[in-house]
Amino acid sequence: MLLSELKKGDEAIIKKINASGAFKNRLSSMGIVEKESVKLEEYSLAKSTMEIKVAESYVALRFQEAKLIEVEKR
Amino acid sequence: MQKLTIALAGQPNVGKSSLINAISSSRLKVGNFSGVTVDKTEVTFKWCDEVSCSNYEMSIIDLPGAYSLSDYTIEEKVAKKFIQSDEYDLIVNVVDATNLQRNLLFTAELLESGKKVVVALNMIDEADKEGIKIDEKLLSEILGVTCIKTSASEKSGIDELKSAIIAAYKNDEYTSKVKYSDHIEEEIAKIVDFFKEKKYQKDISHRILAIKLLKEDSETYKMMHDEPIWIELLPLIRASLEHIYIHSDSKDIEQIFRDEHFAFAKGAKMEAMEISSMRAKNFTQKIDNILINKFLGIPIFLFLMWGLFQLTFTLGAIPVDMIDEFFTSIGVASKGVFGEGVLGSLIGDGIVPGVGAVVMFLPNIIILFIGIALLETTGYMSRVAFLLDGFFHRFGLHGKSFIPLVTGFGCSVPAYMAARTLKNEQERLITLFIIGFMSCGARLPVYVLFVGAFFSQENAGSILFLIYITGALFGLVAAKVLKIFVFKGENEPFVMEMPKYRLPSLKLIWHTVYSQAKSYLKKAGTFILAASMLVWFASNYPKDEALTSQYQVQIEHAANPEIEIELQNELKKISLENSYLGKTGHALEPFFRPLGFDWKMSVAIGTGLAAKEVVVSTMGVLYSLGEDVTEEDQGLMEKIKTEIPFASAISFIVFVMIYLPCLAASMVFVREAGSWKYLWYLFLFTTTTAWIMSFLVYRAVLIL
Numbered sequence: 035m036l037l038s039e040l041k042k043g044d045e046a047i048i049k050k051i052n053a054s055g056a057f058k059n060r061l062s063s064m065g066i067v068e069k070e071s072v073k074l075e076e077y078s079l080a081k082s083t084m085e086i087k088v089a090e091s092y093v094a095l096r097f098q099e100a101k102l103i104e105v106e107k108r
Numbered sequence: 109m110q111k112l113t114i115a116l117a118g119q120p121n122v123g124k125s126s127l128i129n130a131i132s133s134s135r136l137k138v139g140n141f142s143g144v145t146v147d148k149t150e151v152t153f154k155w156c157d158e159v160s161c162s163n164y165e166m167s168i169i170d171l172p173g174a175y176s177l178s179d180y181t182i183e184e185k186v187a188k189k190f191i192q193s194d195e196y197d198l199i200v201n202v203v204d205a206t207n208l209q210r211n212l213l214f215t216a217e218l219l220e221s222g223k224k225v226v227v228a229l230n231m232i233d234e235a236d237k238e239g240i241k242i243d244e245k246l247l248s249e250i251l252g253v254t255c256i257k258t259s260a261s262e263k264s265g266i267d268e269l270k271s272a273i274i275a276a277y278k279n280d281e282y283t284s285k286v287k288y289s290d291h292i293e294e295e296i297a298k299i300v301d302f303f304k305e306k307k308y309q310k311d312i313s314h315r316i317l318a319i320k321l322l323k324e325d326s327e328t329y330k331m332m333h334d335e336p337i338w339i340e341l342l343p344l345i346r347a348s349l350e351h352i353y354i355h356s357d358s359k360d361i362e363q364i365f366r367d368e369h370f371a372f373a374k375g376a377k378m379e380a381m382e383i384s385s386m387r388a389k390n391f392t393q394k395i396d397n398i399l400i401n402k403f404l405g406i407p408i409f410l411f412l413m414w415g416l417f418q419l420t421f422t423l424g425a426i427p428v429d430m431i432d433e434f435f436t437s438i439g440v441a442s443k444g445v446f447g448e449g450v451l452g453s454l455i456g457d458g459i460v461p462g463v464g465a466v467v468m469f470l471p472n473i474i475i476l477f478i479g480i481a482l483l484e485t486t487g488y489m490s491r492v493a494f495l496l497d498g499f500f501h502r503f504g505l506h507g508k509s510f511i512p513l514v515t516g517f518g519c520s521v522p523a524y525m526a527a528r529t530l531k532n533e534q535e536r537l538i539t540l541f542i543i544g545f546m547s548c549g550a551r552l553p554v555y556v557l558f559v560g561a562f563f564s565q566e567n568a569g570s571i572l573f574l575i576y577i578t579g580a581l582f583g584l585v586a587a588k589v590l591k592i593f594v595f596k597g598e599n600e601p602f603v604m605e606m607p608k609y610r611l612p613s614l615k616l617i618w619h620t621v622y623s624q625a626k627s628y629l630k631k632a633g634t635f636i637l638a639a640s641m642l643v644w645f646a647s648n649y650p651k652d653e654a655l656t657s658q659y660q661v662q663i664e665h666a667a668n669p670e671i672e673i674e675l676q677n678e679l680k681k682i683s684l685e686n687s688y689l690g691k692t693g694h695a696l697e698p699f700f701r702p703l704g705f706d707w708k709m710s711v712a713i714g715t716g717l718a719a720k721e722v723v724v725s726t727m728g729v730l731y732s733l734g735e736d737v738t739e740e741d742q743g744l745m746e747k748i749k750t751e752i753p754f755a756s757a758i759s760f761i762v763f764v765m766i767y768l769p770c771l772a773a774s775m776v777f778v779r780e781a782g783s784w785k786y787l788w789y790l791f792l793f794t795t796t797t798a799w800i801m802s803f804l805v806y807r808a809v810l811i812l
Contacts, residue, residue: 054360056180057601062366063176064603065210075393079402082498083507085606089209089377092392092606094494096501099601 120173435464462640504591516546545583
């Protein structure tokens, strides 16, 4: 499933990141890499942005970009 | 005296600037929101080893916060360029002890540079509170460089850090390296062995050269291409890369090394860090449950902003009266000292009311700046960016545009610079174009004057809020228009850290607000002073001696005091209309007539191009009856109330809200946008919008 399909409070493992170049690098430097676990903390009203927890960091990203990240729910 | 230069590097929000303050214990401005200024701080201290003591002079280069050494943002470009240069002796890597894994990812990149690195495990006090235990001895072993626990807020570990820096500096054997997976280490060893066999000498170490070649660093390839060794080296590299590809099951060498860094960082964390108590929720999460709640988040934000403007108006009004009285008395006193002649008039009618009108708003501005500084330093800005991104995105903006836009409520100059955090050129230009719609502190005097004149004291704060919000909404619509017609193209992805909430130290807030208030006063003392003199001159000259003497005769023969005053006022009115300023105003009038402006208002708009504060000081001079007039002065407010119709006043507010920001801001705009043509576009864009909106509002109010 996709990161964008998680519900609030769900935890999952990142399986694949369908991005490349600068954007993928940015995700990595934020700690969003394959095999890491993420938790969906909150999303905004219109489901446009979400806040996730990876390791000890909290990161905000758009649903649009979350669709590029494949996860497996724990 | 020994000199050493230190590059202070770290990810954003790790307390770098506070640490500099703690090391240098000097008073310097912390927090560089423009993000590209590379600040330099000099510290001198004495350091002793077993043998002797010597004095050190340390220059600390504060690099902008970077998540990685990439070209993703301007901050990161600046940091990367500096780290790759030879302009320093040693890197101090500041690490957030509460967020070890992600921070160590950056540390890995720094270690790879081969420079001497000392790691400061900062905010160790917070880590303690969160139950995070770090074994810094073990971590030092794993990383191969000294790690020191520090806390800038509790000023602990600072001396140890200094000692570690000196020890590393003096130790020639002290090097840093990243340990890769065995299969990569093998390939590195092969290439290093080859260099050794060939007795190849280069100013960087064999290992680093080998890593750079394996990472396909283009600069290194260019450099090596001209070396005789190249022919033999090439097949070796090709074979090594093949081996790495097979092992990693990927040909993306950048990604392979990134994974290596990640494994290194994660491994280091797993070994050296322990979470003793599992706290269910920390402070930040508790607050975020409310502040970024999908239903409560935006209302709370709006309420906070409303509260800020309410405070700006009500709390700010208290000292304003005192400042007003002070300047009134100076105006009167100066006329007493310098007489009623030209000099007395210049000082009492020109300089004092002009400058006073601007200084008077200092309390309002300080409150607004404190509010903005709090927003910036507590970490709340990122939350708002998160909440608003969905909304902003629809208007062609980015959630991060919010930061320069809010800064724009204070002053457009830092706001234009803050827009540098936007990576995407289109989004950055759109943001630059609409920053002017966020009413800056300098427009506040105009609003306070008009709102005070036309609305009751109870409603004033809310009306003020309404003005700011309307401006912001205009800005959004303008952004959409620009997005559709001018700046089309791809959007920047939104990936943003949500930093922990931190209460900024009073010192930090004080420095930020103090420096901004100082520059405001400085402007009042220089620019506004000159402008006031100019306005005074243009409104008093050319003098029509014949007309004046003719009136003087009439005044002397006046039947009673009332007629005398009336005649005096008439003389002033005619002189003013015949002055340079009056003529300019009359020339401008046809353009502004459809908006309901009289010639005085037209002049004020014109002088306002120099600085928005001048709008008020111009009106002060133009509507004055000779005595000191300032906005809080009942005289000017009353005068405005009687001379300016309600509809014209509203239309005037709208125009001031939208049209071109001041001269200084326009210059910064040109620099940030990168071309003079954009200023011309901005002028056309804002003036047209301002004119049309004012026209519509004026007509609408007239009908109502």
